[in-house]
Amino acid sequence: MDPVILISIFVGMGLILLFIGAPLKPMRFAGKVVVKLLIGALMLFLLNTFGTSFNIHVPINAITTCVSGLLGIPGVAALVVIRYFILP
Incomplete structure (x- = not known):
């Protein structure tokens, strides 16, 4: 899709929301x-980052x-428990 068309659609939707209200x-x-x-x-990312030393990884x-x-x-x-105790 042409970028000009895409930008004009977003501007048009913004104007409609401005006049009608959301x-x-x-x-x-x-x-x-x-x-x-x-x-x-973010919590999953931090779990995977700090859990590597404990061999913990949740996708x-x-x-x-x-x-x-x-x-x-x-x-x-619960995801950690499911990952390591319920799934092999």
Whole structure:
């Protein structure tokens, strides 16, 4: 797709949202979910970084990021338990 068309679509959507307005509650909820998913991916990255000395590795993908992001530290602990005690 041509970059000019893509930029004009984004500008047009921005103008529509500016004039019509966006519902705040769904946008706020989506923003919170995105932030939680980013924090979950960061927790998995730190687990993999510091867990190499203990031979702990949990792959970072969409499912593990959602579990660790939405459940927090207990979710990361559950992923480690599932990875090493339930899966061979």
